[in-house]
Amino acid sequence: MTWKxxxxxISRRRKLAENLGGAEKVARHRSNGKLTVRERIDGLLxxxxxxxxxxLSGFPDYDADGLLIxxxxxxxxxxxxxxxxxxxxxxxxxxTVRGGANDGGLREKFKFAETEARRWRMPLIRLVxxxxxxxxVKHLETMGRTYLPDVPDMTEILDALSxxxxxxxxxxxxxxxxxxxxxxxxxxxxAKGTSQLFAAGPPVVARIxxxxxxxxxxxxxxxxxxxTIDDEVATEAEAFARARQFLxxxxxxxxxxxxxxxxxxxxxxxxxxxxxxxxxxxxxxYRMRPILTSVLDADTWFEIGxxxxxxxITGLGRLDGWPVAILASDPYHYGGxxxxxxxxxxxxxxxxxxxxxxxxxxxxxxPGFLIGTEAERSGVMRYxxxxxxxxxxxxxxxxxxxxxxxxxxxxxxxxxxxxxFVRYAWPSAQWGSLPIAGGVAAAYxxxxxxxxxxxxxxxxxxxxxEAFQAPVRTAEAFGxxxxxxPRETRRYLTQFANMAAPxxxxxxxxxxxxx
Numbered sequence: 115m116t117w118k119x120x121x122x123x124i125s126r127r128r129k130l131a132e133n134l135g136g137a138e139k140v141a142r143h144r145s146n147g148k149l150t151v152r153e154r155i156d157g158l159l160x161x162x163x164x165x166x167x168x169x170l171s172g173f174p175d176y177d178a179d180g181l182l183i184x185x186x187x188x189x190x191x192x193x194x195x196x197x198x199x200x201x202x203x204x205x206x207x208x209x210t211v212r213g214g215a216n217d218g219g220l221r222e223k224f225k226f227a228e229t230e231a232r233r234w235r236m237p238l239i240r241l242v243x244x245x246x247x248x249x250x251v252k253h254l255e256t257m258g259r260t261y262l263p264d265v266p267d268m269t270e271i272l273d274a275l276s277x278x279x280x281x282x283x284x285x286x287x288x289x290x291x292x293x294x295x296x297x298x299x300x301x302x303x304x305a306k307g308t309s310q311l312f313a314a315g316p317p318v319v320a321r322i323x324x325x326x327x328x329x330x331x332x333x334x335x336x337x338x339x340x341x342t343i344d345d346e347v348a349t350e351a352e353a354f355a356r357a358r359q360f361l362x363x364x365x366x367x368x369x370x371x372x373x374x375x376x377x378x379x380x381x382x383x384x385x386x387x388x389x390x391x392x393x394x395x396x397x398x399x400y401r402m403r404p405i406l407t408s409v410l411d412a413d414t415w416f417e418i419g420x421x422x423x424x425x426x427i428t429g430l431g432r433l434d435g436w437p438v439a440i441l442a443s444d445p446y447h448y449g450g451x452x453x454x455x456x457x458x459x460x461x462x463x464x465x466x467x468x469x470x471x472x473x474x475x476x477x478x479x480x481p482g483f484l485i486g487t488e489a490e491r492s493g494v495m496r497y498x499x500x501x502x503x504x505x506x507x508x509x510x511x512x513x514x515x516x517x518x519x520x521x522x523x524x525x526x527x528x529x530x531x532x533x534x535f536v537r538y539a540w541p542s543a544q545w546g547s548l549p550i551a552g553g554v555a556a557a558y559x560x561x562x563x564x565x566x567x568x569x570x571x572x573x574x575x576x577x578x579x580e581a582f583q584a585p586v587r588t589a590e591a592f593g594x595x596x597x598x599x600p601r602e603t604r605r606y607l608t609q610f611a612n613m614a615a616p617x618x619x620x621x622x623x624x625x626x627x628x629x
Contacts, residue, residue, distance in 0.1 A: 123182065127170055131187035135210030143210050147308045148286060149350050151191050151206040154241050158204065158354045159195035166193040167230075168223055172211075186211060189244070190223045194236070197358050200366060203231040206241035209286050224295075228270040235367035237279040239357060242296050243286030271298045275627040276469065279364045281357045284309040284343065285350060287328055298629040300466055301360045301418065302343040303353045304334035311337055341422040341455055359416055363430040363437040364470050368622050371471055372437040374615070377411045381434045381608035385409075388600040392518055392542040399445040402427060402477065405517070406442060409604040411435065423459030425450055425484075430472070433604075433611035439467035442477035443517075451484040452524045454492040457501035460527070461628065464504050468623050473511040473614040474530065475607060478543075482522035498524060506531045507625065511614035513607065516543040516585070516594070534617050538606055539597045543585045554579065 134140050134150055143150060149157065155164055168188065175184035189211035194203055205227045231238035274280055275298060282299035287310045296302050296311060304311060312319075312332035319331060338346035347353045365372050385408045392400055407415050410431035417429040425447040429440045441463055443450035452460070467474050483489070483498045502523070508530040516539035520528050525545060529535055554575050555562070565571035588594050598606055 124170065127174075127182070127185050130185040131169055131172065134187065134208055135212075139210040148209075148243070150210065151208040151241065151243070154285065154350065154354075155191065155193075155195070155204055155206050157351060158239065158241070158357065159197060159202075160199065163196040164193055164204070165195065166191065168192060168226070171223070188223065192223050192227050197237075197361060200237075200361075201234075202237045202239055202361070203227055203234075204239045204241065207243040207286070207292070209243045225270050228274045231278045231280075232274055232367075235278065235369055237281070237361050237364070237366060238274060240280070240282040240295055240299065242282060242284050242288050242292050244288065244292055268294070268298075271295065272626060272629070275300065275629060276368070276622055278367045279361055279470065281360060283350075283353045283357060284311050284334070285353070287311075287315065289313065289315050297342060300364075300469075300627070301345075301357070303345045303347050303356060304337060304343050305350050305353055306334050306346050306348055308350075309334055311342065338421040341419070341458055344419045346421065360418075360430070363416065363432075363472070368469060368471070369620050371618050371620060374435040375411075375414070375432055375437070377414075377432065377435045379411045379434075382602075382605045384601045385604070386601055388603060391600060392540065394542075396518070396544065399449070401446070402442050402444050402479070402517075405477065405603075406431070406440060409433075409607055410440075415440075418463070419459055423453065423455035423457075425453055426456040426459050428459055428463040433475070434608040436611040436615055437472060438611060439463055439472040439474045440477070441474060443479040445479055445518075448484050449481050450479045450519065451481050452494075452498060452501070452527070453484045453489065454494045454497040457483075457494070457497035460501045461504040464501075464508050464530070465627055467510050468508045469627050471510060471618045471620065473513070473611060473618070474508070475513045475515065475610070476528060477515050477517050478520050478525075478528045479518040480521065480524045480527065481519045483524045502526055504628075505529075508532065509624075511535070511610070511617055513537070513610040513614075515603065515607070516540060516545070518542050518544060520545040534614060536610055536613075537595050538603075539585045539589070539594050540600050540603075541585060541597055542600075543594075543597075544583055545585075545588070546583065 140150060172185060172187040174182055177183050187208070189208045190205055191208060192205040194201055196202065205224060227238060280299040282296040282302045284296045284302065284304040286308065288296055289312050293311045293313060310328040310332040316326055316328055316331055319326065334343070334346040337343045345356065347356060363372060388405065388408060391405055411433060414432040415429060416431065417427065419428055425444055427440070427442040427444050431438055431440050441460060464474065466472070483494050505527050509532045510530070511534040512530045512532050514528040514537040516528070516537065529537065554572055558575050562568045562572050585594060585597055589597050
């Protein structure tokens with residue numbers, strides 16, 4: 115006598131589970147341009163590294179004699195695997211099984227995944243396609259009752275955010291808790307055309323008089339522009355590649371440090387194109403992204419959230435191999451003024467850096483918070499104050515590169531609360547409580563109005579005061595550490611990265627991550 119019959123039974127169950135929701139539902143799923151959950155996991159992880167956990171959970175079908183005649187697997191697949199040789203935990207919703215409804219061990223598996231990732235200090239990746247633990251009215255008949263929503267599910271999610279990197283991929287129509295699982299992450303994406311996200315889907319929304327389809331209600335183009343998600347991707351394969359790249363800049367948990375990468379890019383490389391990068395006319399715009407790609411290690415710039423909060427640029431990169439977080443202004447949008455969305459975007463980047471011990475390099479060109487009636491209606495000062503608070507709470511090493519403007523309250527965002535802070539200015543830099551053009555009109559109003567030629571008088575005063583605004587005047591009083599040749603920016607930044615590296619400290623941040 116051996117245990118072979120039991121093992122044969124288990125093997126048969128595993129083979130049945132590989133059929134997912136059945137051939138018809140799998141074919142329908144693929145006809146919508148989507149991969150199956152197991153194809154997604156294979157596309158994300160290193161080859162042959164996935165070790166499934168809970169593969170026997172699901173819906174068995176027994177005959178009158180108690181013999182197994184069929185088996186429908188649980189509607190979520192989870193387990194450990196590797197990305198670039200590093201162990202990660204993955205959960206993947208299976209929409210071919212009961213549309214991802216909240217049954218078949220789904221909720222228990224999600225809780226297990228969040229706990230397991232924290233317990234073993236490994237990144238967590240969520241492949242979300244469905245309600246993702248949310249409700250289904252069909253489930254009422256199975257349970258024979260309803261239940262009162264409670265906080266433990268969300269607590270598990272928030273605890274994970276403060277300890278391990280969490281990446282979420284919206285790969286289908288996600289609603290309710292599924293939508294929350296996408297948003298409650300450090301980096302989120304949606305696949306264009308095949309993924310939608312909403313608090314409630316079109317049938318429920320129709321009850322309030324809005325008749326829309328899924329794409330109109332919550333398509334990726336909507337949420338990539340309002341900041342609900344970070345990025346929109348064209349294909350699922352692109353989402354997998356970006357998830358892998360994002361994780362390459364981060365540690366496995368807050369209890370380790372971000373790994374240094376290899377680079378052949380010389381630390382002291384100069385770039386002559388940076389000398390004329392900023393126009394002498396302060397009213398002219400210029401492109402910030404070429405500056406970023408010039409000074410970072412070659413091919414390491416990874417932008418996050420390009421389609422929203424567009425006056426601020428955020429992302430990750432490397433300097434002499436060391437991973438850093440990048441915060442920069444984009445003068446092509448509102449002249450670089452911080453909008454409400456830009457403030458939210460900056461908070462998200464700073465919190466990521468603080469949680470995972472990433473030094474920050476801030477390329478500063480901020481004329482202030484956005485002004486005007488539209489800005490005030492958006493609550494810009496509320497979000498601006500929150501952004502300044504988040505930056506001041508941050509204690510990671512910080513380097514401010516003063517590229518051009520730093521005015522008003524928003525100019526305070528140039529530096530955080532760390533003792534390990536360095537600041538350099540380009541000769542194009544300008545700063546103060548107010549730009550001269552606007553300040554002169556207010557401070558010298560009586561003088562200007564009394565002059566025979568008010569316009570000429572205003573221009574005369576502005577020209578006189580501009581001499582005091584030259585950054586060298588501030589440097590003379592040691593109000594800025596140094597004014598550098600823009601062509602040598604990379605050398606200064608790699609020096610900063612190497613000084614910052616030994617100062618990074620492991621452990622949880624003093625406050626939880628704010629999704």
